[in-house]
Amino acid sequence: MMTPLLETRRLSKQFGGLLALDELSFQVQRGEILGIVGHNGAGKSTLFHLITGFLRPTSGEILFEGHPVTAWPPYRRVRRGLAPTFQQTRLFYGLTVEENVRLGCFTQQRGGLRRFLLGTPHRERLTMQRRVNEILALTGLERFRAQPASQLSSYGYQRRLEVAIALGSGPKLLLLDEPFGGLSPSGIEEMGQLIQTLHDAGLTIMFIEHRMKSIWSYCSRLFVMSGGRLLIPQPAREALHASR
Amino acid sequence: MNDWVALGQFALNGLFTSSVYALVSLGLVIVFGVMKIGDFAQGAFYVLSSYLVFTVEQYAGLPYGIAALLAVAVIAAISWANGQLVYLPLRRVGIGQTFIGALGVLLVVISVLTLIFGTDAQTVASPWGSYTIRLGGIAISAQKALVIGAALVLIGVTAFLLRYTRWGKALRALSQNEEAAALTGVNPAATRGLAFVWAGVLVGVAGALMAPVWPFEATSGTLLVLKAFAITVIGMGRVRGVLLGALLVGLSETMVQAYWSAQFSDLIPFALLALVMLLRPQALGPDEGRSAPGAHQVQQAIRWPGTVYLALAAGLLVLLSPWWAQMDNFWLHLLILMGLNVIMVSSLDLLTGYAGIPSLAHAGFWGIGAYSYALLMMRWGWPFPAALLGAASISSGAALVVSLVGLRLRQHWTSFTFIVGVIITMLLTDFETVTGGPNGLIGVPAASFVLPGLGPIILNPFRDKLGYFYLVLALVLLVLWIKRRIVRSHMGQALVALREDEGLAQAVGVPTERYKVGVFVISCGLTGIAGGLFASYLTYLNPQFFTFEKSFNLLVMNLVGGSASLLGPVIGPAALTLFAEWTHAFNQSIAEIIFGLLLIWTLIYLPGGLIAGSRRIMRKIMPLAPASLPK
Numbered sequence: 084m085m086t087p088l089l090e091t092r093r094l095s096k097q098f099g100g101l102l103a104l105d106e107l108s109f110q111v112q113r114g115e116i117l118g119i120v121g122h123n124g125a126g127k128s129t130l131f132h133l134i135t136g137f138l139r140p141t142s143g144e145i146l147f148e149g150h151p152v153t154a155w156p157p158y159r160r161v162r163r164g165l166a167p168t169f170q171q172t173r174l175f176y177g178l179t180v181e182e183n184v185r186l187g188c189f190t191q192q193r194g195g196l197r198r199f200l201l202g203t204p205h206r207e208r209l210t211m212q213r214r215v216n217e218i219l220a221l222t223g224l225e226r227f228r229a230q231p232a233s234q235l236s237s238y239g240y241q242r243r244l245e246v247a248i249a250l251g252s253g254p255k256l257l258l259l260d261e262p263f264g265g266l267s268p269s270g271i272e273e274m275g276q277l278i279q280t281l282h283d284a285g286l287t288i289m290f291i292e293h294r295m296k297s298i299w300s301y302c303s304r305l306f307v308m309s310g311g312r313l314l315i316p317q318p319a320r321e322a323l324h325a326s327r
Numbered sequence: 328m329n330d331w332v333a334l335g336q337f338a339l340n341g342l343f344t345s346s347v348y349a350l351v352s353l354g355l356v357i358v359f360g361v362m363k364i365g366d367f368a369q370g371a372f373y374v375l376s377s378y379l380v381f382t383v384e385q386y387a388g389l390p391y392g393i394a395a396l397l398a399v400a401v402i403a404a405i406s407w408a409n410g411q412l413v414y415l416p417l418r419r420v421g422i423g424q425t426f427i428g429a430l431g432v433l434l435v436v437i438s439v440l441t442l443i444f445g446t447d448a449q450t451v452a453s454p455w456g457s458y459t460i461r462l463g464g465i466a467i468s469a470q471k472a473l474v475i476g477a478a479l480v481l482i483g484v485t486a487f488l489l490r491y492t493r494w495g496k497a498l499r500a501l502s503q504n505e506e507a508a509a510l511t512g513v514n515p516a517a518t519r520g521l522a523f524v525w526a527g528v529l530v531g532v533a534g535a536l537m538a539p540v541w542p543f544e545a546t547s548g549t550l551l552v553l554k555a556f557a558i559t560v561i562g563m564g565r566v567r568g569v570l571l572g573a574l575l576v577g578l579s580e581t582m583v584q585a586y587w588s589a590q591f592s593d594l595i596p597f598a599l600l601a602l603v604m605l606l607r608p609q610a611l612g613p614d615e616g617r618s619a620p621g622a623h624q625v626q627q628a629i630r631w632p633g634t635v636y637l638a639l640a641a642g643l644l645v646l647l648s649p650w651w652a653q654m655d656n657f658w659l660h661l662l663i664l665m666g667l668n669v670i671m672v673s674s675l676d677l678l679t680g681y682a683g684i685p686s687l688a689h690a691g692f693w694g695i696g697a698y699s700y701a702l703l704m705m706r707w708g709w710p711f712p713a714a715l716l717g718a719a720s721i722s723s724g725a726a727l728v729v730s731l732v733g734l735r736l737r738q739h740w741t742s743f744t745f746i747v748g749v750i751i752t753m754l755l756t757d758f759e760t761v762t763g764g765p766n767g768l769i770g771v772p773a774a775s776f777v778l779p780g781l782g783p784i785i786l787n788p789f790r791d792k793l794g795y796f797y798l799v800l801a802l803v804l805l806v807l808w809i810k811r812r813i814v815r816s817h818m819g820q821a822l823v824a825l826r827e828d829e830g831l832a833q834a835v836g837v838p839t840e841r842y843k844v845g846v847f848v849i850s851c852g853l854t855g856i857a858g859g860l861f862a863s864y865l866t867y868l869n870p871q872f873f874t875f876e877k878s879f880n881l882l883v884m885n886l887v888g889g890s891a892s893l894l895g896p897v898i899g900p901a902a903l904t905l906f907a908e909w910t911h912a913f914n915q916s917i918a919e920i921i922f923g924l925l926l927i928w929t930l931i932y933l934p935g936g937l938i939a940g941s942r943r944i945m946r947k948i949m950p951l952a953p954a955s956l957p958k
């Protein structure tokens with residue numbers, strides 16, 4: 084069997100007296116869409132923060148493509164192919180939509196003395212612009228490119244811009260923390276389609292949701308989390324009952 | 328007097344000093360609770376209170392007691408008004424701005440006092456004459472005893488107010504969590520207003536009671552409020568902690584003075600603070616936020632054509648050279664000063680404008696550059712270019728150490744840089760053997776170098792202003808070019824990401840810590856070059872050039888010109904250097920007052936600075952290219 088894209092081994096996180104994650108072990112295979120559901124405080128976001136490196140586990144191990152990344156800071160994991168997003172939407176609010184996406188592509192650009200002295204070569208700049216345009220097109224944000232992110236009219240667009248930023252680094256695994264949260268039914272529909280499209284383009288996706296009714300059709304596998312543990316893996320319908 | 332009696336006497340003196348610290352720190356901590364800023368203006372209100380007592384006694388002929396009560400009432404009112412008119416509007420812009428605004432008020436009030444009362448120290452006669460209370464071998468003047476007594480009473484009253492009154496409960500709720508407090512029916516506006524009033528009362532009492540103890544001048548409250556601020560941070564923003572901190576600082580200062588040396592005693596509160604910051608960084612209360620001074624709008628659609636523009640400017644300047652050559656020395660001198668300020672502000676802008684990392688230590692690093700240059704030249708006889716590079720490297724090295732320490736703190740960065748600035752000045756003053764102490768260094772060698780084809784060139788800063796002007800101009804262009812390159816590079820992207828949202832920056836793969844240290848080191852290195860140039864041009868150095876006031880002025884120049892741009896930090900220093908020179912011609916204090924008011928006005932009403940203002944006008948004249956219009 085191929086090495087899984089992501090693997091956690093007996094991952095635990097303790098906040099003071101609270102055990103938020105309890106020896107969690109699971110694997111994510113390439114090409115999956117993995118949904119995680121669970122009630123408030125189940126430890127879903129904590130799990131994501133551990134995977135992305137914003138929090139350090141109390142014990143346990145995280146492997147990405149077979150490499151132990153447990154001690155890596157977030158930016159190294161991003162370079163390796165992990166793209167985090169946050170439960171509370173985070174954008175570069177002071178910048179335009181296009182600039183947001185461009186910053187998302189940070190890891191795709193190169194520094195160095197020659198580029199510092201002479202500027203980025205024209206061809207590289209064109210490639211970058213093409214990349215930004217592609218992402219904008221993919222996420223349906225093209226017509227807002229010159230708008231400040233803070234003035235994006237609907238929350239749905241903000242959510243999509245967040246995904247667009249995450250796509251910039253060319254990730255292998257995209258982590259979405261409640262991408263459907265706070266969206267209208269049509270917004271949920273659109274976000275679902277976006278996830279599907281990204282999946283079709285070869286991305287592995289993990290996302291969190293706490294109301295599972297609306298989303299279970301989007302994922303290929305579903306975990307239910309409760310009290311820092313996984314009830315794994317169940318067919319979606321049974322999981323639905325378990326979470327009630 | 329035997330040793331024990333002496334010890335008792337020192338302890339009592341320490342208690343007296345602690346009382347003053349406690350009163351002022353208590354005022355600060357109350358404001359900090361509701362505003363999350365250090366209310367430095369209280370340092371000016373403190374001394375203003377002394378002056379009010381002096382004036383009322385002198386000119387209205389009222390007795391001391393009444394004069395003191397009047398002073399306290401007026402200070403409470405002023406403190407309240409300051410909160411309403413300056414802090415609350417500024418807070419809507421950002422915490423960093425409020426912090427700077429507080430310093431602005433401090434400087435304005437000091438200048439007003441200097442304007443009215445001059446620079447001579449004033450005294451108020453003690454109502455008790457020289458009556459002294461004796462306990463065994465220990466003695467204390469009646470007025471000092473009154474200070475201790477009043478402090479004890481006011482501490483008790485404050486504790487009571489905070490614990491048992493509705494206002495106190497509201498205040499505590501507000502300092503815990505603003506949103507939650509508002510939900511439980513706390514009226515934030517009224518609570519804040521009263522906080523300012525009570526802080527004014529505490530500080531007013533301190534000022535009024537201290538008037539007869541020591542002669543005072545307009546700047547007497549500055550060091551006091553800096554120490555009090557250090558104490559509030561040492562006390563972790565809690566009343567009990569602050570009282571302990573005041574006691575600790577007051578006693579240790581007195582003891583160090585008594586048993587060791589008076590030289591470094593002023594450093595004690597800051598050293599303690601550094602210790603606390605290092606040992607318990609997480610316990611220091613809420614995050615100050617790393618909001619940059621100057622609101623950052625979306626990058627403008629009108630772009631100034633960067634490098635081309637610089638090249639054109641350079642060409643124009645060369646073309647103009649016959650005109651420069653005819654300029655008289657005064658104007659050349661002014662242009663040189665402008666150039667130095669442009670280097671400093673441009674490098675500061677890289678830090679505050681682009682990376683969103685405020686610094687109130689910039690003048691300190693400028694000073695490190697200046698002194699390094701002077702010492703490298705004078706002691707070791709380095710050649711000019713090497714000394715200039717050495718100055719930049721030493722500034723950078725110091726910045727590396729400071730930023731590595733500061734990074735560990737995360738919170739309180741602005742206060743940290745502020746304290747670093749204060750400490751640098753103190754070290755420059757106190758290490759007499761190296762830096763010449765308060766008298767400074769005299770006879771710093773001027774610039775001399777070899778230009779290919781032209782042979783050795785020695786510039787005499789007194790006669791050859793034109794030569795110096797070209798030297799400074801060349802370095803200004805170099806620094807602007809470097810800045811341009813950084814902003815346009817990969818690093819520039821990282822800095823903007825860092826400024827906009829540090830967490831998100833990490834999420835897109837920016838090694839934020841590395842860039843924070845990197846930009847700080849680069850920025851301080853560039854300002855170190857300005858330091859070396861400055862030392863060589865002036866030929867003498869004095870620690871007073873490099874105080875936090877100068878750092879503050881640099882920030883003002885940056886904000887007034889406009890941050891996160893190439894031209895803003897050129898326009899700002901140019902305009903304000905001219906302005907300062909022009910106003911200094913008639914009065915130094917008036918210049919400072921206008922400067923401070925201008926700053927506060929800019930912070931509130933023109934957050935993007937002159938450059939943003941001019942862009943707005945440009946856009947009216949020159950409509951945007953259709954491609955960049957939102958469709």
Ligand SMILES: Nc1ncnc2c1ncn2[C@@H]1O[C@H](COP(=O)(O)OP(=O)(O)OP(=O)(O)O)[C@@H](O)[C@H]1O
Binds near residue numbers: 101128130170
């Ligand atoms: N930084 C922290 N410090 C202390 N406790 C925390 C911290 N972060 C999370 N917790 C606690 O850990 C538990 C799990 O939190 P987590 O955010 O992972 O839940 P969640 O499943 O994402 O919930 P939600 O659906 O509300 O987002 C909660 O009880 C939470 O209060």
Ligand SMILES: [Mg+2]
Binds near residue numbers: 127128129170
């Ligand atoms: Mg969550």
